[in-house]
Amino acid sequence: xxxxxxxxxxxxxxxxxxxxxxxxxxxxxxxxxxxxxxxxxxxxxxxxxxxxxxxxxxxxxxxxxxxxxxxxxxxxxxxxxxxxxxxxxxxxxxxxxxxxxxxxxxxxxxxxxxx
Amino acid sequence: xxxxxxxxxxxxxxxxxxxxxxxxxxxxxxxxxxxxxxxxxxxxxxxxxxxxxxxxxxxxxxxxxxxxxxxxxxxxxxxxxxxxxxxxxxxxxxxxxxxxxxxxxxxxxx
Numbered sequence: 001x002x003x004x005x006x007x008x009x010x011x012x013x014x015x016x017x018x019x020x021x022x023x024x025x026x027x028x029x030x031x032x033x034x035x036x037x038x039x040x041x042x043x044x045x046x047x048x049x050x051x052x053x054x055x056x057x058x059x060x061x062x063x064x065x066x067x068x069x070x071x072x073x074x075x076x077x078x079x080x081x082x083x084x085x086x087x088x089x090x091x092x093x094x095x096x097x098x099x100x101x102x103x104x105x106x107x108x109x110x111x112x113x114x115x
Numbered sequence: 116x117x118x119x120x121x122x123x124x125x126x127x128x129x130x131x132x133x134x135x136x137x138x139x140x141x142x143x144x145x146x147x148x149x150x151x152x153x154x155x156x157x158x159x160x161x162x163x164x165x166x167x168x169x170x171x172x173x174x175x176x177x178x179x180x181x182x183x184x185x186x187x188x189x190x191x192x193x194x195x196x197x198x199x200x201x202x203x204x205x206x207x208x209x210x211x212x213x214x215x216x217x218x219x220x221x222x223x224x225x
Binding site: 059091103 | 121203
């Protein structure tokens with residue numbers, strides 16, 4: 001069974017540019033999560049999808065971030081325009097069921113560097 | 116006060132040593148207590164998961180939860196070089212949002 005995949009693995013962009021990160025969850029997993037780890041800090045929750053619906057986007061930093069999950073399959077996270085403080089590793093995770101008792105499977109992350 | 120406190124290390128031990136990793140937390144609503152392991156350039160993977168106070172053992176790993184003290188621990192017996200990774204404590208109130216500690220970097224020397 002394929003795990004969670006993320007693309008690209010690494011992205012380097014200039015401040016003010018746009019970047020789109022993609023996540024393909026494990027097949028059959030309705031729940032998809034985005035997390036971010038900024039250098040030296042803990043991994044922080046950004047948002048949660050159930051199928052194509054956003055359940056909670058309370059962790060999204062500001063309106064420069066836009067997440068979508070069309071058709072309830074893969075998800076994209078767009079940062080527009082990117083700022084220096086957006087640099088970090090963006091993780092996607094998926095799970096079959098909702099709630100703390102359900103294991104979230106993480107992808108390898110996308111390392112974003114904003115210069 | 117931060118919701119979760121975890122010493123970032125690094126922690127360096129010789130092969131075969133017993134490793135003790137710890138986290139404290141402040142949120143009494145946390146119901147699920149987890150430990151994730153993260154190798155370099157990889158995503159976190161769930162290592163241990165407990166729901167209640169007490170101990171849970173899985174092979175060389177033992178997770179311990181003390182709700183009264185808001186303190187959780189992970190013990191690794193007979194540590195191996197392959198255990199070298201970052202260990203993240205994580206918490207959940209029963210919903211969908213997982214709260215992570217900053218992670219402790221562990222190095223096991225052969």
